Every structure is written in structure tokens, then in C-alpha cells.
Amino acid sequence: MKIRSDILRVYQALHTWVGICAGMLLFIGFFAGALTMFKQPLDRWISAPVHTLPGLPAAQTDALVSTLLAERPAAREEFVLHLQQHENIAAPVSWSEGAGGREIDLSARRWYATLDVHGQLIAQQALPSLLAQLIDMLHRTGGVPGTLGDEYLGVYLMGVAGVLYFLALVSGVILLLPTLVKDFFALRPGKNRKRFWLDAHNVVGIASLPYHIVISVTVIVFAFHDQLYGGLSRFVYRDQPMFTPRVAAGQYPLRELRPASELIAAVQREAPEFEVTELLYMGLESPRPMVRAAVASPRYLVQGAETGYVLLHPYTGKVVDTSMLPSKGDPWSDIVAPMFSLHFGSYGGSLMRWVYFAFGLSGAFLFYSGNLLWVEKRRKNQARDGALPQQKLATRLMAAATVGVCLGAVAGVSLTIVAGKWLSGAAANINAAYLAVYYAVFLSALAWAFWRGAARAGSELLGLCALGALAIPLTSLAAWLMPSTGWWAHGSAAALGVDATALVFAAVFAWAARLAARRAAHGPRDSVWAAPMP
Structure with missing residues (x-):
């Protein structure tokens, strides 16, 4: 063409x-x-693992919800009933006291609860x-x-x-x-x-x-x-x-709340090929109470990052909205949902x-x-047997910025991940520590790239990326071999997969650092990627 x-x-x-x-x-x-x-x-x-409360059999779910609402009035505004247990889910039920919003609250503590063998509520508060x-x-x-x-x-x-x-x-x-x-x-x-x-x-x-x-x-x-x-x-x-279904307003007494098992059964009748993963209860004492059930299936394009949703009335048990459930929504939802799924990869x-x-x-x-x-x-090439040309300032600055921003972000994320264990006992707020570590590493890498130049900083920052990635599996290994460190290591396939992937990244970055160092030392001298001669 x-x-x-x-x-x-x-x-x-x-x-x-x-x-x-x-x-x-x-x-x-x-x-x-x-x-x-x-x-x-x-x-x-x-x-x-110290934050994890024991799970409950499905038969005790209804008792957990009724006990929670009776003893913890703050949970009536909003709480989550987790129907699946994983290492990252601390308890069968969780809630926060206070208003939420789009911005992440780094200091927001969350309550976690379960029932003991005698049916009594066990609750603990932690900073997730x-x-x-x-x-x-x-x-x-x-x-x-x-x-x-x-x-x-x-x-x-x-x-x-x-x-x-x-x-x-x-x-x-x-x-x-x-x-x-x-x-x-x-x-x-x-x-x-x-x-x-x-x-x-x-x-x-x-x-x-x-x-x-x-x-x-x-x-x-x-x-x-x-x-x-x-x-x-x-x-x-x-x-x-646009999104909230039209539901008649009305105040309902808490004693008329439908059992969680009944709500789960209603969702499964509506979506038999999906698995219900959690129930989010909202505004139980408000004029428009609602339960949002999260449903998952790898066979369908869903609108959430990982799940689709079904909305129910918690006091009547009726399904009030299925627009975020595949094949159950209106034409507009059927157009929008695949776009979400294709972005999130939730299928x-x-x-x-x-x-x-x-x-x-x-x-x-x-x-x-x-x-x-x-x-x-934009590189100025050296003429045969001529003097080395002076590369433009814009070219040198763009090379340094590219190395500093990109590799600084990679190193910052790697070191932030390991900081979650390294600083677990020392940081008063581990979430604030995450941000402090990331931006400290990122800004330091950017400053280093401009100070050292793209050629030298390239191999050095790639080496830092390799060390940051390698520190992830080494931290898990240290947790297994030296429990006195206070660190922890999970033996699940998911946690081990993080270690294995980080190890692969470390090898790739180390190989790239070696190539970058070799080019800086022995590559064309008229390139911005050539280290300055002493």
C-alpha cells in the first residue's frame, strides 16, 4: 500500500x-x-497472619449477621459478609466506622469479626x-x-x-x-x-x-x-x-431482615452459573436499604474488576436490579459491561x-x-575520524528522564512491596510508609539519572530494579528460615507465585543491567548511552 x-x-x-x-x-x-x-x-x-480470624461454616452465616447487627450498631450502615476465605481476607465479616469516599484513607482502621465455638462475637480492629x-x-x-x-x-x-x-x-x-x-x-x-x-x-x-x-x-x-x-x-x-434502581422508600424494623442464606439462594436462582463471593449490606436503617451481591464466573464478561453484581432488597429478599449481571441487563448495560471487562481482564x-x-x-x-x-x-553521529559531537541538551535530558521515571517507578514498586514486611513492626502506619518508600525511591532515582547521566544511571538503576525484585523472594526465604525477624511467609500457590514472578523479574533486570553497562563502556562513543570517558 x-x-x-x-x-x-x-x-x-x-x-x-x-x-x-x-x-x-x-x-x-x-x-x-x-x-x-x-x-x-x-x-x-x-x-x-496474626490479623486473621477463623472462618465459619455456611450454616453459621445467619447467626453471625444477626449477632453482629445486635452488638455492633455501627455495622448497620455498611458491612461486608465474605463468603470465601483467603489469606488476604481477615475474617468472615468486616466493616468500618465512618464515611467512605473516592480517596484512599491511609489511616482508616477496619473492624473484623467472627463467632467463637460458643456463638459469641469476636471482634478486633486493625489497620488493613x-x-x-x-x-x-x-x-x-x-x-x-x-x-x-x-x-x-x-x-x-x-x-x-x-x-x-x-x-x-x-x-x-x-x-x-x-x-x-x-x-x-x-x-x-x-x-x-x-x-x-x-x-x-x-x-x-x-x-x-x-x-x-x-x-x-x-x-x-x-x-x-x-x-x-x-x-x-x-x-x-x-x-x-441512571444506576440506582427505583425502589419504594420505607423504614423497616431490623427484626424483619432476611437471613443471609435466603439472599444467597435468591442470587443463585437469578444467576445459577455464578458463585456468590460476598454480600455488601448498605443502609439497613435508611429509607432505601440495599444488599449488593458480588458474583464471579470466569466464563462471562463482568462489569466489576473481578465480579458482576446483583442488587437485592434486604427485607423483602427480592432481586431489584440485574443490570450488572451478564445477559440480564438492558441494552445499555450490555454495551458498557464488556468495555469494563476488556479493560480489567475479568474473564x-x-x-x-x-x-x-x-x-x-x-x-x-x-x-x-x-x-x-x-x-x-536525534543523535548526532560522529563523522569518520572526527571529533565526538556534543549531543543536544534536550536529547540528554529526555534520555535521563526516561531512565529515571521508568526505572524509578519499577524500583519504587519493588521496594515498596518488601517494605510491607521490613517495616511491619516499626511503622506506625504501614500504608503511609508505602507511599513514603515509593516516592523516596522514585524521586531519588530521577535525581540520580539527571546527576549521573542516562548512560551510567541506566545500568545502575536496572541493578537497583534487580535487587528490589530479588528482595521479595529473599524476604520470604528469610521469614521461613529466621522466624525471629517477625516477618511471615505464606505457603499458598498465590503467595509463592509472587515470589517466583519477582525472581524472574530480578533475572531479567540483572541481564538488562549487564547489557546496559557493556554498551555504556564499549558502545559507540557518539551516543548518549555511552559513559563519559575519564
Whole structure:
């Protein structure tokens, strides 16, 4: 296919500049997003077993709910009944005292409860680890702090980056059309490093193009959903509720609350192919009480990050809304739900999570390699037997920023994960410690990259990434061998999977650090990736 050269130049400029403007922010979003595919294993790895209360057989669920509501009035506002037990779930039931919101409250303590052998309520309060939520927030905001109105500033910036991201995808495809068949699977290693990075960038981009189109569109929707829904509510729905089902208001006495087992049976009749994982009770003493049942099935596209939802009336036991249940919603829900599922990867079970994990890492590579290509394209080559050219300041700064931001984020996340155990006994608030560790490592890595230069900092920060990843399985090993440290190690497949994955990352980063150091020492001297001569 032939395209005029002037048109290609326009799209090349568009592709280059929108990629540069959004690349580093999207790198952080994609890397953290890949990790969010395994939020539960991360929670299990980091959760201390001392906070776990014993589970209950299903036959005692009704007794637990009635005892809880009788003895703990604060739980009547909102509590969660967990129907599955994992290492990251501390008790069969949990609740908080206080109002919630979009922002993560790092100091919010949560109550956990169960029944003892005599049917008496056992309750304890603890500060839950928010590691997985904070990594998800890093994915949503790119690590940009601050708020704008009721939303995080970083969310809006990621929405703008999503628009640029979509433009980069479209322009990149147009650039490749003339040589798509010939160069699609071409990966040409050799002395021409720019050619190799361009081949790798193109192969990864085209091979994962449908995934990236879905992510770019959904990022825009998620960032500006308040504005979109506000417009729909004003001009389309008017006085009709968009999400909350129309339920007649009325005050009900607590004694008429339906047993949890009856609500679970009602959900299973409505969704027989789904498993009910939890019940969220809301506003039991309000005019509009509600129970939201979370249902999971790897066979269906669901609207939540991991589950679909069914809404029930807790006093009548009737199902009042199934719009967030696959094949049970209205046409609008049937259109929206797959978009959520395709972004979250909440279908296909563990296999699809690993696929999305690989796609997330490939997206991070796409933006990292794009920045490297920008740097290489603006490199001044040394003439034969001539003096070494002085690279432009913008080129050197972009190389240092790329290394500092991208590798600083990776090292920051790795060291934040291990800090959850290292600082467990010393930090008054482990969630605040997570943020302190991440930003300290990230900002230090960025400053180091500008001070040392991209060539030297590249191998050094890759080495730090390798050490940070290696520290994760070594911490688990130390917990097994030296219980006196106060650390802990879970023996489940999920927790061991975190250690094994981190070990693979450590090996990859160590290999990359060795290559970067070799290129800095022996590569072309006219490159920004060459270490300065003594």
C-alpha cells in the first residue's frame, strides 16, 4: 500500500510527539496495571497472619449477621459478609466506622469479626494493608499526587494521556501500512541498535493493537466518566436514576431482615452459573436499604474488576436490579459491561490474567522503547575520524528522564512491596510508609539519572530494579528460615507465585543491567548511552 510521503511525515510527527508527551506517564500506568492483575496474590503475600480470624461454616452465616447487627450498631450502615476465605481476607465479616469516599484513607482502621465455638462475637480492629489498592491507584494516576474537585488530578492526566495514546496508535498504524507485510515480524539484531529497537517497537505494537485500542478508549471513559454520566443524566435520563434502581422508600424494623442464606439462594436462582463471593449490606436503617451481591464466573464478561453484581432488597429478599449481571441487563448495560471487562481482564480465569499481565508489560515496553527511539533519532553521529559531537541538551535530558521515571517507578514498586514486611513492626502506619518508600525511591532515582547521566544511571538503576525484585523472594526465604525477624511467609500457590514472578523479574533486570553497562563502556562513543570517558 502506498501513502504519499508528505502525509507520512505528518503522521510521523503526530506519532512521535503524542508518544513523547504521554509516554512516561503511560509507562507507569501500564507497569502498575500489569501488577493489578494479581491484586489478591499481592494482598495474600503482604497480609500478616496474626490479623486473621477463623472462618465459619455456611450454616453459621445467619447467626453471625444477626449477632453482629445486635452488638455492633455501627455495622448497620455498611458491612461486608465474605463468603470465601483467603489469606488476604481477615475474617468472615468486616466493616468500618465512618464515611467512605473516592480517596484512599491511609489511616482508616477496619473492624473484623467472627463467632467463637460458643456463638459469641469476636471482634478486633486493625489497620488493613492497602498495598494492592495503592498499586492500583498508581495505575490510575501515574503516581501524580493531588486532587481536582472530587477526583484525583492524576486520573484526569491519564485521561488526557489516553487521548494522546489513541492518536499515537492510529498514526503508528498508518506509518506501518506501506511496509506492514514485509516488516511485521522483522526483528533485526545487529550493530544498528536503532533498527532493532524500531523493529521490536513495531512488532509489540501491532501484535497487541486490539488490546491497546480497548485500553486507550476505556481510560478516557474512566477518567471523564463523571462528565459523561452528568451529560447523560441531564439530557437523556432526566429524572430517571441512571444506576440506582427505583425502589419504594420505607423504614423497616431490623427484626424483619432476611437471613443471609435466603439472599444467597435468591442470587443463585437469578444467576445459577455464578458463585456468590460476598454480600455488601448498605443502609439497613435508611429509607432505601440495599444488599449488593458480588458474583464471579470466569466464563462471562463482568462489569466489576473481578465480579458482576446483583442488587437485592434486604427485607423483602427480592432481586431489584440485574443490570450488572451478564445477559440480564438492558441494552445499555450490555454495551458498557464488556468495555469494563476488556479493560480489567475479568474473564477467562487465571490464563487470561497472565495474558493481560503480559500485555500490560508489553505496553510499558512500547512507551519505553518509543522514548529510546526518539533519543536515537536525534543523535548526532560522529563523522569518520572526527571529533565526538556534543549531543543536544534536550536529547540528554529526555534520555535521563526516561531512565529515571521508568526505572524509578519499577524500583519504587519493588521496594515498596518488601517494605510491607521490613517495616511491619516499626511503622506506625504501614500504608503511609508505602507511599513514603515509593516516592523516596522514585524521586531519588530521577535525581540520580539527571546527576549521573542516562548512560551510567541506566545500568545502575536496572541493578537497583534487580535487587528490589530479588528482595521479595529473599524476604520470604528469610521469614521461613529466621522466624525471629517477625516477618511471615505464606505457603499458598498465590503467595509463592509472587515470589517466583519477582525472581524472574530480578533475572531479567540483572541481564538488562549487564547489557546496559557493556554498551555504556564499549558502545559507540557518539551516543548518549555511552559513559563519559575519564
